[in-house]
Amino acid sequence: MDKLLTRKEFLSNLGSMFAVGSAISLFPWLTSCTEKGQKEIEGQAAKLGIIGTGSRGQFHIANLLVDKSARIVALCDDYEPHLQAAAAMCPDAKLYSDYHKLLDDKDVDGVIICTPLNLHAPMTIDSFRAGKHVFCEKSMAYSIQDCKDVIAEWQRSGKVFVVGQQRLFDPKYIKAMELIHSGAIGEVVGIRNYWYRNNDWRREVPSPELERRINWRLYNESSRGLMTELACHQLQNGSWAMDQYPECVTGMGSIRFWKDGREVFDNVAVTYEYPNGVHMTFESIISNKHFGMGEFILGSEGTIDLVKGIMFSEQPAYRSGIEQFLMQIKQGILSNNAFAGSSWSQEDASTDPGIRFTDKIITTDGSSSTGATNDGSVELAHAFCHAVITGQQPDKIVKEAYYATALALLGDQASHEKSTLYLEESDRIL
Amino acid sequence: MKDLVISGKRVKTELLIALCCFVCAVLINIVCIIVYHSQWHEIFSQIGFTVLVAVILYVLLLPIRLLVLLCKKIFAKRNK
Ligand SMILES: NC(=O)c1ccc[n+]([C@@H]2O[C@H](COP(=O)([O-])OP(=O)(O)OC[C@H]3O[C@@H](n4cnc5c(N)ncnc54)[C@H](O)[C@@H]3O)[C@@H](O)[C@H]2O)c1
Numbered sequence: 001m002d003k004l005l006t007r008k009e010f011l012s013n014l015g016s017m018f019a020v021g022s023a024i025s026l027f028p029w030l031t032s033c034t035e036k037g038q039k040e041i042e043g044q045a046a047k048l049g050i051i052g053t054g055s056r057g058q059f060h061i062a063n064l065l066v067d068k069s070a071r072i073v074a075l076c077d078d079y080e081p082h083l084q085a086a087a088a089m090c091p092d093a094k095l096y097s098d099y100h101k102l103l104d105d106k107d108v109d110g111v112i113i114c115t116p117l118n119l120h121a122p123m124t125i126d127s128f129r130a131g132k133h134v135f136c137e138k139s140m141a142y143s144i145q146d147c148k149d150v151i152a153e154w155q156r157s158g159k160v161f162v163v164g165q166q167r168l169f170d171p172k173y174i175k176a177m178e179l180i181h182s183g184a185i186g187e188v189v190g191i192r193n194y195w196y197r198n199n200d201w202r203r204e205v206p207s208p209e210l211e212r213r214i215n216w217r218l219y220n221e222s223s224r225g226l227m228t229e230l231a232c233h234q235l236q237n238g239s240w241a242m243d244q245y246p247e248c249v250t251g252m253g254s255i256r257f258w259k260d261g262r263e264v265f266d267n268v269a270v271t272y273e274y275p276n277g278v279h280m281t282f283e284s285i286i287s288n289k290h291f292g293m294g295e296f297i298l299g300s301e302g303t304i305d306l307v308k309g310i311m312f313s314e315q316p317a318y319r320s321g322i323e324q325f326l327m328q329i330k331q332g333i334l335s336n337n338a339f340a341g342s343s344w345s346q347e348d349a350s351t352d353p354g355i356r357f358t359d360k361i362i363t364t365d366g367s368s369s370t371g372a373t374n375d376g377s378v379e380l381a382h383a384f385c386h387a388v389i390t391g392q393q394p395d396k397i398v399k400e401a402y403y404a405t406a407l408a409l410l411g412d413q414a415s416h417e418k419s420t421l422y423l424e425e426s427d428r429i430l
Numbered sequence: 431m432k433d434l435v436i437s438g439k440r441v442k443t444e445l446l447i448a449l450c451c452f453v454c455a456v457l458i459n460i461v462c463i464i465v466y467h468s469q470w471h472e473i474f475s476q477i478g479f480t481v482l483v484a485v486i487l488y489v490l491l492l493p494i495r496l497l498v499l500l501c502k503k504i505f506a507k508r509n510k
Pocket residue numbers: 051052053054055056057076077078079082097098099113114115116117119137138139164165166213214216228229369370371
């Protein structure tokens with residue numbers, strides 16, 4: 001069995017990697033991060049074209065510039081300032097304003113698509129037809145039908161396909177899933193996700209006619225709002241932890257605070273139901289950041305905080321009676337608690353400090369809309385390079401990405417219709 | 431500097447108060463064992479926490495005792 005490289009080992013090869021002692025057989029899509037995977041592509045580089053050189057595009061460029069297995073040969077953006085900013089980062093790359101021209105470029109082996117959501121499907125399909133390997137940012141596409149068209153074209157093309165679900169490459173999520181699947185928290189009984197921010201989600205617009213282009217996230221024609229931009233990542237946790245997909249979803253959403261002409265909701269609350277009765281929630285409000293970002297897998301014997309990499313037990317370590325009494329005084333809850341009978345254990349949140357299951361965790365408050373460091377994005381882009389060079393499709397990524405997007409889209413539709421919607425049999429294509 | 435003289439009576443009183451505090455702490459431990467459904471051997475095994483509670487009680491009593499002493503002195507002066 002191949003072991004994943006330790007951080008130190010991989011650092012010396014690549015410049016960035018994670019330390020996980022897990023067996024690769026459990027996480028086969030991580031092949032590119034193993035010693036064997038590294039050897040397979042030694043001395044080779046994938047020739048890449050970046051389509052969409054806005055904030056996420058530039059984030060990938062910055063990471064790929066230090067990855068020896070990547071060579072950025074072409075850049076494309078139809079907004080000159082973004083194209084020039086990227087060109088400054090890779091002066092040797094050819095520049096295009098029309099992505100079709102980039103796709104005609106025989107020098108390009110694979111493309112990374114970082115454009116607004118509504119362009120993901122047409123650009124991905126065109127790329128496969130042009131014989132390119134594709135890494136498309138999440139969410140996969142604007143509608144479930146678009147996703148199906150993308151998958152069909154990918155299967156026809158025989159090319160490699162990767163989607164920006166970087167949690168699949170984040171060490172703390174990998175370790176957490178290993179724990180969950182080994183039964184460390186008992187049976188999964190609930191999944192709770194939330195993502196709160198307090199900002200208008202707007203970008204500065206140099207002139208008014210560019211509003212819909214630059215702030216594409218805020219308009220229905222190009223975005224499905226909080227569901228495709230934020231929920232998509234968190235919903236994938238549920239599927240990964242449960243090894244199954246929800247049956248139905250119900251939800252609500254509204255524009256409560258940012259009444260500035262935007263069309264997408266500024267707050268949503270959706271609930272998914274799995275076939276075994278487990279519920280997964282996603283809540284997002286972008287006018288209050290008190291709770292920040294949270295992702296929890298609740299088990300009958302414990303809880304895993306995915307964001308902080310901590311596992312809590314339902315049965316915390318034994319404490320003597322007098323110790324519990326002193327702790328209660330310390331926490332100041334004696335005053336509002338009936339101090340008698342077996343009901344002393346009130347429904348307060350657990351005070352168990354939990355145990356960290358990975359060392360040196362870098363957490364994020366989820367406030368950046370570009371991406372966080374050490375969240376698996378670097379490794380995902382590297383996995384794409386490995387796949388382009390070897391022609392080997394990384395396992396699981398497309399399936400996880402398809403369902404994450406489908407669930408996000410269904411949740412968005414449910415919250416617009418304020419109804420319960422089912423993931424149809426015809427939508428379970430992978 | 432003047433020597434500080436603590437009378438035998440004062441020492442006895444303080445020891446008695448400390449003993450009362452300790453007894454109270456033991457009683458609290460017993461109540462906790464009952465309320466929190468923990469184990470009876472904690473009467474002995476948790477002696478450290480019991481002493482801690484006794485010290486807390488003793489310290490908490492100090493301001494009250496000082497207040498009582500002050501009131502007594504004021505009354506005594508008035509009655510003279
Ligand atoms: N995986 C993650 O964590 C993560 C993080 C941030 C963004 N994203 C995704 O990345 C994508 C891009 O987001 P962003 O924040 O970089 O947006 P952005 O607006 O900063 O960049 C999008 C770029 O696409 C360009 N573009 C638009 N139409 C084009 C066309 N027809 N041809 C060529 N270029 C075109 C725009 O000019 C712009 O430069 C989105 O799908 C977003 O959801 C993913």
